[in-house]
Amino acid sequence: MERGPLETLIAEEIRAHGPISFARFMERALLEPAIGYYASQQVRAGRSGDFMTAPELHPLLGAAIARLAEETWRRIGCPQPFRWIEFGAGSGALLLAALAHLEREDSPLLAALEIEAIEANPFRRAELEASVAALPQHARPRLVQRDTTARGEIAGIVVANEFLDALPFHIVVGRTAAPRGFLERCVGLDASSGELTWVEAEPDAAYEHSLTARVQAHTAAAATLAEGQLAEFSLAADAWVATLPSYLDRGVALVIDYGRESGALRDAATRMAGTALAYSEHRATSDLLSDPGGRDLTAHVDLTALRVAATAAGLGHIASTTQAGLLAAAGIDGELQRLRSGPDATLEGALALRTALASLMDPRGMGGFAVELFTAGSPSDRMALSNPADPLPGTAAPIRRLV
Ligand SMILES: C[S@@+](CC[C@H](N)C(=O)[O-])C[C@H]1O[C@@H](n2cnc3c(N)ncnc32)[C@H](O)[C@@H]1O
Known part of the structure; x- marks a missing residue:
């Protein structure tokens, strides 16, 4: 051939x-300029692509994370600015859903928000920038780049949805x-x-x-x-976690991905072949070497290693839950109500919501994705963010039982 x-x-x-x-093979297969899987112009996420992510399916996850961001902001004293730092932001589906939620709720966070989108794909990044630029002025946060030379204290939320599995x-x-x-x-x-x-x-x-x-x-x-x-x-995942303190001084870091604890990931009885897969057109294969640049390459995230690396980086761990748990406890009932029967509700919208919820909450699918939440900041910031009697939105669901 x-x-x-x-x-x-x-x-x-x-x-x-x-x-x-x-x-090294994966680095080139995914990121080789212009021809790597995540470097080319071709759209990878979504129905016509190779895989579907929660933000591509429905804005609900964005609304839930917006609630988490707003409450984090309040609890650390409403700092101005407050930065949304998103890794692997794609063309901005999650970010735009979060911004739309904040605008609908008339949230004061919107005026304090600035955005740092970290996206390797220049085409997706340009789409994200164009979408933000097209927002009405009152709902359009400033896009910023990281200043590594002279930066002040950065308060905010780090978001990484289905990013770590691609490293x-x-x-x-x-x-x-x-x-x-x-x-x-x-x-x-x-x-x-x-x-x-x-x-x-x-x-x-x-x-x-x-x-x-x-x-x-x-x-x-x-x-x-x-x-x-x-x-x-x-x-690379360990190294990424180690860099988080250079992005964020105060606030929370949220990781959502498919993953398991270290022992379960490498249980010889069930995982002799590991978890690495290649994806193309919504089909998975264990043939990882064919067609480099034409397929997504991914493996489950090691959640034990993630927490060890985060603790070593000085972050505090506040919650382990699932995506279904996050959505169920995020306080987005008003959002659901609005989509089902609010003044703008349509039959199509209600049906799309029903279909999306079935996937987003499915414990064997996206609903079972791991959610890990970490804190950064002074001891009083951390206490305010991790009060067990008053958990942050989305973190009140029972701690995940991992198999
Ligand atoms: C599976 S997609 C998830 C996209 C988005 N977070 C979502 O949930 O729809 C992974 C994203 O991470 C980006 N990406 C992969 N490796 C990256 C890297 N090293 N730095 C920045 N972005 C990266 C890809 O281009 C892609 O947009």
Whole structure:
């Protein structure tokens, strides 16, 4: 079969330097300028794309997060400005739904809000900027870029919906005879066909120490990997969490994604093949190497590692719930009422809401997505944000039972 342009580039890199980690393969497959899966102009999310996310399905999640943002803002003393910092913001579906909710509710937060949208795809980013620019002036927050040189204190909310699962991960394979008990599953070239193929190798010296530490932290807390068992470890996700204090001084950080605790993710009885998948046209496949740049690559988020990294970065952990729990406890009953029977309600809108709710609340689907909430700020900020007797909107649902 003829090689695509990205496959050719990756093969050249392997020919020049030897097998590469899956994390490196994924970085190029997703983000290679102009031709990577998330770098090209082609629309990936939504019905006509490869996957559906909650904000693409319905504005309800945006309304719930707007409530959480507003209450966070109030509890830390209504700072001006208050920043909405969104990672992987796409073309802004979640942000625009949140802004629309704040406008409808005539929220005073709207006047204090500024937006920092972090989006790798220049086309989606331009769409987001155009949509914000088209908002009426009273409902149009300032778009800002991060100033890393001289910045004042930043109060706000960090939002990362289905972002962490798209960050590059390493794949390791349990090998009891190997000195570390595992080898890395790297990407090489088949000697006869020249096709991309899996090869097992010791991890590269550049990241060997961090990867070994992550695998060992997992095996110390849970179980060693079985012979031949595959497991993903995202050093990029750890590194992302470590950067959060450089974005936010006071407020909350909200992560929503499909994920499990470390032990459940790598349970040999159910997860011998790991969780990595490639997505195309709403279909998943475990063939990760074909058509780089043409498919989404993703794996479940390790929630245990996320909390460990957040604590190491100085963040406080205040809630673990699910997307269904967040929506149920976010206090958006008024929003539901409005969509069902408010003055602007339509039959189409009510039916769309019903269909969307079935997906958004489905415990085996998006409703079961993990929601992790962290705090940043002074001890009094943190107390105000994590009062168990008065939880933030969306966090009052029972703590998730993880399997
Ligand atoms: C699965 S989509 C989710 C989009 C949006 N958050 C939503 O829920 O609809 C992942 C998004 O993250 C962006 N992305 C992936 N890697 C990124 C990176 N390293 N930095 C910034 N954005 C990234 C992609 O371009 C894409 O828009």
